[in-house]
Amino acid sequence: MQHHNMRARTSALRAGFCGASLLALAIALPAHAQQAEPVASQVAAADAQADEADVATAEITVTGSRIRRRDADNVGPLLTITSEDLAKSGSTSVGDVLQKLPSAGVSLNSNGTQGTSYGASSINLRYLGGAEGSGNRVLVLVDGHRWVDAVGQRGFRDFVDLNTVPAGMIDGIEILKDGASAIYGADAIAGVVNIKTLQPFDGIRASTKVGVTDKGDGAEYSGTLNVGKRIGRASIILSGSYFKSQPILTADRALTARTLVPTTAPGTSPNGLFILPGLANNAYFGTAAGFASSANPVAFNGGAGYGAGALADNSYHVATLPGDDYNTQAQGIYSAGPSERYGFYGRFGYELTDSINLHVEGMYNRRKSDQLFSPVLLDIGGTAGTVRGFSIPNNQAFNPFGTANGVPGANALAFGANSAFRIRKVLTDVGNRDNIQDVETIRFAGGLDGKFSLFGNNWHWDVYGAYSKNKIESTALNGVNYDNLFLGLGSPATCAATPGCVPINLFGPMTAAQANYIRFTTRESNYTELYNATANATGSLFQLPAGAVDLAVGYEYRRNKGVDNPDPIANAPSLYLSSAYTKTTAQTRTPTSGSYDLHEVYGELSIPIFKDQSFAKSFDVDLAARYSRYSTVGGKLTFKAGAGYRPFEGLLVRGTYAQGFRAPSILELYQGARQTSFQGSDPCNGGAATNPSLPGCAGVPTGYNQANYNLNGLIPGVISGNRALKPETSDSYSAGIAITPVQVPGLSLTVDYYKIIVRNAIASQSATQILQLCAARGGVFCDLVTRDAGTGAITELLQGSQNLASITTDGVDATLRYDFTTGIGRFSAVVDASYLGSFRTVSPNPAGGAAIVDNRAGKGDQPRATYPRWKGQTSLSWTNGAIDTVLRGRYIGPTTDIANPVKDSRTASILYTDAEIGFAVDHDRARFTLGVNNLFDRMPPASYANAPINYDIYTYDARGRYMYARFSVKM
Numbered sequence: 001m002q003h004h005n006m007r008a009r010t011s012a013l014r015a016g017f018c019g020a021s022l023l024a025l026a027i028a029l030p031a032h033a034q035q036a037e038p039v040a041s042q043v044a045a046a047d048a049q050a051d052e053a054d055v056a057t058a059e060i061t062v063t064g065s066r067i068r069r070r071d072a073d074n075v076g077p078l079l080t081i082t083s084e085d086l087a088k089s090g091s092t093s094v095g096d097v098l099q100k101l102p103s104a105g106v107s108l109n110s111n112g113t114q115g116t117s118y119g120a121s122s123i124n125l126r127y128l129g130g131a132e133g134s135g136n137r138v139l140v141l142v143d144g145h146r147w148v149d150a151v152g153q154r155g156f157r158d159f160v161d162l163n164t165v166p167a168g169m170i171d172g173i174e175i176l177k178d179g180a181s182a183i184y185g186a187d188a189i190a191g192v193v194n195i196k197t198l199q200p201f202d203g204i205r206a207s208t209k210v211g212v213t214d215k216g217d218g219a220e221y222s223g224t225l226n227v228g229k230r231i232g233r234a235s236i237i238l239s240g241s242y243f244k245s246q247p248i249l250t251a252d253r254a255l256t257a258r259t260l261v262p263t264t265a266p267g268t269s270p271n272g273l274f275i276l277p278g279l280a281n282n283a284y285f286g287t288a289a290g291f292a293s294s295a296n297p298v299a300f301n302g303g304a305g306y307g308a309g310a311l312a313d314n315s316y317h318v319a320t321l322p323g324d325d326y327n328t329q330a331q332g333i334y335s336a337g338p339s340e341r342y343g344f345y346g347r348f349g350y351e352l353t354d355s356i357n358l359h360v361e362g363m364y365n366r367r368k369s370d371q372l373f374s375p376v377l378l379d380i381g382g383t384a385g386t387v388r389g390f391s392i393p394n395n396q397a398f399n400p401f402g403t404a405n406g407v408p409g410a411n412a413l414a415f416g417a418n419s420a421f422r423i424r425k426v427l428t429d430v431g432n433r434d435n436i437q438d439v440e441t442i443r444f445a446g447g448l449d450g451k452f453s454l455f456g457n458n459w460h461w462d463v464y465g466a467y468s469k470n471k472i473e474s475t476a477l478n479g480v481n482y483d484n485l486f487l488g489l490g491s492p493a494t495c496a497a498t499p500g501c502v503p504i505n506l507f508g509p510m511t512a513a514q515a516n517y518i519r520f521t522t523r524e525s526n527y528t529e530l531y532n533a534t535a536n537a538t539g540s541l542f543q544l545p546a547g548a549v550d551l552a553v554g555y556e557y558r559r560n561k562g563v564d565n566p567d568p569i570a571n572a573p574s575l576y577l578s579s580a581y582t583k584t585t586a587q588t589r590t591p592t593s594g595s596y597d598l599h600e601v602y603g604e605l606s607i608p609i610f611k612d613q614s615f616a617k618s619f620d621v622d623l624a625a626r627y628s629r630y631s632t633v634g635g636k637l638t639f640k641a642g643a644g645y646r647p648f649e650g651l652l653v654r655g656t657y658a659q660g661f662r663a664p665s666i667l668e669l670y671q672g673a674r675q676t677s678f679q680g681s682d683p684c685n686g687g688a689a690t691n692p693s694l695p696g697c698a699g700v701p702t703g704y705n706q707a708n709y710n711l712n713g714l715i716p717g718v719i720s721g722n723r724a725l726k727p728e729t730s731d732s733y734s735a736g737i738a739i740t741p742v743q744v745p746g747l748s749l750t751v752d753y754y755k756i757i758v759r760n761a762i763a764s765q766s767a768t769q770i771l772q773l774c775a776a777r778g779g780v781f782c783d784l785v786t787r788d789a790g791t792g793a794i795t796e797l798l799q800g801s802q803n804l805a806s807i808t809t810d811g812v813d814a815t816l817r818y819d820f821t822t823g824i825g826r827f828s829a830v831v832d833a834s835y836l837g838s839f840r841t842v843s844p845n846p847a848g849g850a851a852i853v854d855n856r857a858g859k860g861d862q863p864r865a866t867y868p869r870w871k872g873q874t875s876l877s878w879t880n881g882a883i884d885t886v887l888r889g890r891y892i893g894p895t896t897d898i899a900n901p902v903k904d905s906r907t908a909s910i911l912y913t914d915a916e917i918g919f920a921v922d923h924d925r926a927r928f929t930l931g932v933n934n935l936f937d938r939m940p941p942a943s944y945a946n947a948p949i950n951y952d953i954y955t956y957d958a959r960g961r962y963m964y965a966r967f968s969v970k971m
Contacts (some may be wrong), residue, residue, distance in 0.1 A: 081173040088886060090914050090933045090964065092209060092222045092243060094170060095121030095162040098193065100890055102834035102871040103177050103813065106864060106954035107135060111337040111369050113250070114679065114949040115864060118153040118474075119339050119369030119437050120161040125177055126756070126809065127839060127856075127867060128190035135159045137662060139188035142195045146558060148443065148468035149528040149665075153435050153476075154674055155592060156526045156562045158665035164365050164441040164470060165195060166343025168224035168241035172196045177813075179658030179732035179756070182624040182640035185556060185600050189660035189730045189758065197361075200235035200349060201228040204971040211964030214937070218336060218959045219246040233351040241343045247372070248336040248959055250329045250949060255939045255958060258329050259948030260902050261707050266319035268377050268708070269326030271300040272425035272506070273319055275384060276415060279401065284411040285313040292316070294384075294420070299324050306508055309407055312400040315508075329948055331374040332432050335958060339369040356450040363443040373433040374426065376480050376585050377710060378506075381422035382415060386710075386788075386795065387482060389577040391417040392489050398505035429510035430519050431478040443468040457548070459539030468530040476522035479570075480585045485518045486576045522586040526564040528666075533557045546608035546618070556600045562666040564592035566674075589674025592721075594666040602626035617646035628661065632669065633727045636661045652738040660730030660758070664722075668762055668801045671721030677714040678797060679863040680767030681898055681945060682706040683775035687792060695778035696785075704792035713948075715767050717797035726803050730758045736813075746819035755810040760803040761841075767797055768862045768898075768945070769854075780846050804843045805851060811836045825880030833872035860895030860907045861945050866955040868893035868909075882921070888914040892955065900944035908941035912957065929966040937961040 081097060091097045099107045105127030108117040122135035129135045140147050140160035150161035176192040184192055208223040222243040229236050250256040266273065279285060279292040291313070292298045299319040300306070306315030343365035350358045379386040394402040394412035401413040415421035445466035452459050487495050488504030495501040502517040504510065536554035543549070570586035573579050582588050604624040611618045622642040629635040642656040684697035687704045691697040706713040736752030765773075765784075771794075774782040786796040812835045819828045839856040860866040870893035877886040894909045916931035940956030951958055 079175045079177065081175070083171050086170065086172075087207070087966070087968065088916060088918070088929075090888075090916060090931050092167075092211070092220050092245075093121060093163065094165060094167065094173065094195070095123060098123040098162070098173070098175070100873065101175070102832055102873055103175075105129065106866060106952065108954065110953040111245075111339050111371060112248075112334045112949070112953060113337070113371050113373050114946075115953050116152070118371065118435065119163065119337070119367055119439070120150050120152065120157065121163045122150075122159050123162065123193055125175075125190040125193075128756075128758075128809075129159070135190075136665060137187065137190040139184055139186075139192045140195070141184070141192060143197055144194060145445070145464060145466060145534065146530060146532050147195075148441065148470045148530040149560065149562065151439060151470050151472040151526050151528060153437055153472075153474045154524075154587065154676065155564045155566075155589065155671060156470075156528045156667060158667040161439075161470070163339075163341060163367055164439070166239065166241040166341075166345050166363065166365050167222070167243065168226055168239040168343070169197045169345035169363070170195055171198045177754075178656055178734060179640065179660045179730060182626045182638045182658065183602065183604060185558075185602075185626060186598075186628055186662050189662055189728075189732075189756075197345070198226060198228070198237050198239065198347070200230055200237065202230050203228060205968070207966065207968035209964055209966040211962055213248070213959050214961040214963060215252060217246060217252060218248040218962070220244070220964075235347075235349040237345070237347040239345040241341070241345075243339070243341045245336070245339050247334045247338045250333045250335045251331075253335060253939065253958055253960070255942060255951060256329065256335050256949050258327050259707070260900070260942060260944050260950050261713065261947045262902060263321060263325055263707065264705050265703070265708055266297070266299070266321055266324040267326055268379075268424045268426050269299065269324060270426045270428040271302060271324070272423060273297040273299060274316065274424075274507070275381070275420070275422040276401070276413070277419055277421055278413045278415075279313065282313075282413075284310055284407075285401065286310065287313050291318065294422075297422075297424075300508055304509060306400045306405075308405055310411075312405055312407070315400065326426065328374040328426070331428075332372055333374055334372045335949065337369060337371045339367065341365065341367045352448075353450075355452065356448060358446075358448055360446040361444075363441070365441040367439040368437065369439075370434055370436040373435070375430055375432055375478065376427045377424070378427055378480065378585075379422070379424045379709075380482075380485070382417045382419040384420045384422035384790065385424070386716075386793070387577065387581055389417050389581070390486060390489060391415065391419075392421075393491055395492055396489060397492060397503040398507055400507050423506055425506060427480065427510075427515075429515045430480065431515070433479065434475075434477040436475040436477070438473045439470065440472075441468070441470045454539060455541060457540035459537060461535075461537040463533075463535045465533045466530070468532075469527060470529075471527035472525060474522075474524050476524075476586060479520040479522060480518050481520040481583065482577060482581065482585070483575050483583055484520075486574075488514070488517060520569075520584045520586065522567045522570050522584070524565060524567050524570075526562070526592075528563075529559075529561040531557075531559040544608055546611035546620075548608070550606040552602075552604040554602055556602075557597070558600075559595065559597040560666060561595035562592065562670070564589070564672065566591060566672075587675035587677070590672030592667075592670050592672040594670030596630055596632045596663070596666065598628055598630045598663075600626055600628045617648055619643070619645045628663075630663045630727075633663045636727065636729075650739065650741045652740075653736075654738070655735040656732070658732040660732060661727060662730075662762070663727045664725040664762055664801070667721065668725055669721050669723050671719065671801075673718055673720040676717055676719055677710065678717045678767035678799070679946070680715050680771060681947075682713070682715070682771055682794065684771075684792065691775070694775040696773075696775040696782050698778065699789070700787065700792035701790070706794075709791070709793040715771075715794050715797050717767065717799055719764070720798070720800045722801045725762055725801060726760050728758055728760045728762050728803070730756060732756045744818075746817075748817045749815070751812065751814045753810070753812050756808070758807040759805075761805075761807045762801055763804055763807075764799050764801050766862050766865065767799065770797060770799065773852075777847065804841065806842050807840070808842070809836070809839045809857075811838075825878050828877045828879075829875070831872065831874045833870065836867060836869045836871075839867055858895055860943060860952065861898040861905075863946050864952050864954050866892075866895055866907070866943075866952040868895050870909075883917070883919055885917045886915070888916075890914075894941075897943055898945040903942060903944060907943045910938055910941055910956065912938055925971070926969045927967070931964050931966070933957075933962040933964070934960060 089097045105124045107124040108122040124135040125138045128137040136159040147160045150157035174194045205226045212219040224241045226239045276292040281289040290296045296318045298316040345363045347361040380390045392415040394414040397404045403412045447464035449462035534556045538552035540548040571588045572583045574581045607621045609619040624640040627637045638659040640658040645653045684700045687700045687702040688697045689702045733755045738750045740748045774785045784798045816831045836857045841854045856867045858869045872891045875888045890912045895907045897907045913935045914933045918929040940951035
């Protein structure tokens with residue numbers, strides 16, 4: 001990769017160059033629960049416990065409002081997932097549960113080789129994340145407070161990694177699918193996820209779960225142990241969690257075993273592809289015309305060595321199909337990688353007085369994960385290849401056409417830095433590349449809360465402070481050191497004079513010593529920190545005829561920091577090649593360090609307009625406002641208003657309007673330029689002659705095939721931050737009804753419409769979008785794409801954050817639920833669906849003229865970006881005494897696929913079906929459960945746009961039928 005090019009292009013981007021248009025992931029939603037109901041598709045209804053009944057009648061604070069109240073019906077679109085829902089979900093992580101919701105868009109959920117998860121898990125409501133699966137427009141809270149940002153293999157993140165929250169400490173989750181910046185602050189454009197932790201209890205609660213696919217892979221093991229004790233005024237909670245998963249290989253599923261992209265020319269393999277000037281029609285070696293030319297590269301025949309002298313050429317043949325086909329997907333690549341997590345949580349509470357409580361808590365979580373890739377695809381040469389400037393003298397020890405192989409000096413061939421030789425080879429001798437993450441998360445928090453009397457009414461207050469840190473030590477094994485390779489291929493005298501140098505054989509198998517000499521291990525680290533302090537008060541101001549006017553006010557201070565320390569050797573320029581090249585095959589990036597702080601104040605008012613009138617049952621209004629002042633972008637005031645109208649018992653008409661605000665994150669502002677590999681499809685495949693209607697393909701040679709370059713056609717590129725970014729704003733609208741007819745107890749129907757407009761949206765174009773615009777329009781649209789003039793291969797694609805004109809999305813949510821009791825037990829039936837009406841991005845045209853409009857609804861023609869119009873879940877559960885069962889279904893509708901030569905341009909719909917049966921013992925003191933996810937072993941629909949793994953890993957599950965058993969006890 002050309003280092004000076006990267007810096008120049010990055011500085012141009014930071015100066016405000018926008019390039020072409022973009023697709024951002026955007027959407028948010030009003031929700032569909034009249035009350036804070038359990039998530040319908042996850043659980044059967046259960047008999048309420050006595051302590052739960054006590055909580056239901058007490059004043060509580062729910063997500064969507066800072067005001068404590070007994071009646072949460074008018075809070076708005078709120079959805080809850082209880083601890084029982086989590087247990088019965090069949091999932092082993094919080095992220096997995098949330099990502100199955102119909103309102104969830106593409107979210108990081110795969111630890112495989114494809115994608116950018118690297119063991120992290122996110123929640124991206126309404127597709128509104130600023131990058132693939134990031135979820136950075138969803139605010140994730142724990143007990144109403146901020147959680148530290150994620151870290152990653154190649155730099156820190158700007159969203160919460162749900163895998164940093166130990167499972168044992170979670171008691172439930174609330175999801176507000178509505179804009180809430182005025183209540184909770186920035187980042188709540190798409191909604192809020194509030195994770196609720198364990199509350200004081202006496203006893204021991206333990207659970208364990210094991211599962212495995214019916215193919216015998218992807219095994220998972222998890223367990224939690226929680227201990228609680230009340231001692232007088234004090235309470236203690238101790239929690240431990242553990243999770244471990246085994247990998248699934250791409251070769252072990254038919255869908256992922258081979259890329260859908262047709263092989264039209266011999267690709268790179270361990271036998272190599274050699275372009276060696278001087279061999280063609282060489283009388284001494286007896287080669288035919290064109291032998292080892294650029295049009296007819298040769299491959300090694302295999303075996304331990306090659307013929308001596310004039311017989312050297314007998315060890316090579318002109319590469320052809322099908323004999324020289326090589327499937328990288330079969331080389332030990334992970335479809336889902338292994339991961340191991342363990343975490344500890346502790347909480348101590350004490351009643352200092354009858355009206356003041358103290359609590360302190362601490363948390364430690366550690367995750368280890370890795371992703372296995374195929375070996376380095378080496379591509380070097382003199383004046384050809386991705387990396388140029390190498391030379392192989394005629395006396396190099398392993399040059400089969402040189403003097404060291406018995407060739408007379410007059411006939412010996414050398415391959416100089418001024419020669420257009422090229423060697424492409426999959427370095428299986430060096431080994432599969434392996435990215436390894438070791439992530440540690442710590443959090444310490446404490447606070448006081450209490451109550452007091454004001455205006456003759458009871459008020460509650462709390463103060464809170466927390467410090468959190470997320471840190472990763474990452475390792476990338478089995479890269480290549482270009483400098484050592486240069487020495488090992490170069491002059492024998494120079495190599496002999498260099499300590500440790502080992503002559504390298506690229507023409508045949510390498511020895512262990514040779515592989516060790518060129519092998520490079522990348523070691524990097526990055527971390528994020530969060531300092532957070534809040535103060536809140538809530539209570540009643542005065543009484544109106546319809547009830548009390550309630551107020552909540554508060555202040556919050558926050559400081560976010562991120563530091564990224566890339567490997568200094570990987571980022572160093574080569575000592576022997578042109579300064580355009582770095583020292584190793586590792587992806588480079590510049591160090592990153594950034595921080596910001598902010599102060600916020602807010603107020604929220606709940607006003608009952610009327611109640612129990614002859615013309616209507618009730619009418620309530622909620623108002624909220626927040627002022628946020630950032631050290632980076634200044635201040636912003638946001639508002640929210642909501643209303644709930646009951647014309648009669650059993651019908652609620654509700655609506656909200658919310659302003660959103662999100663300042664650029666540290667990552668978006670300060671991220672150092674870093675190399676990466678994009679997944680995408682090049683419209684210029686076949687060259688200019690095959691694509692005469694695409695002006696941006698001019699000059700691309702005939703026969704060019706993206707799949708023949710880099711690994712499986714991955715696109716080398718650069719991602720960079722942009723310090724010129726402005727904050728983005730949004731307007732969210734929702735309107736809906738909730739019907740709970742008194743004539744049919746247990747029946748409810750909710751329907752909600754939403755519309756969200758994001759202005760100055762911060763996002764970046766996908767690689768496919770950039771290439772499509774370049775191909776279709778040429779000119780300025782190709783300024784972000786650099787190609788090799790000789791081969792047409794993409795050598796660099798620049799992607800950076802930009803402020804776009806607007807993103808507009810709308811849709812409808814609907815939930816039908818019916819709970820009823822019969823003589824044979826209690827039934828609960830639920831249908832929960834979401835319809836995506838539009839997802840429209842309007843961005844400025846860098847070439848002038850009309851703006852560029854992109855509507856993604858119903859499309860799936862870009863990697864890891866599937867936007868089905870319909871998604872839904874349904875469940876039917878039955879409970880009778882000690883036995884309960886549930887049958888679940890999850891539907892993902894059809895989308896378009898990229899135009900391709902191997903299948904139609906459509907990605908089909910899919911229905912996953914799960915089943916579970918549970919048995920309770922001794923009044924639920926012990927419970928044993930058996931379950932099957934994906935009962936009918938449905939594999940994801942094939943997607944050409946997502947080659948080489950052939951499906952969107954952030955939307956579908958490719959492990960197949962998965963069986964599990966769970967056991968839990970309460971003492």
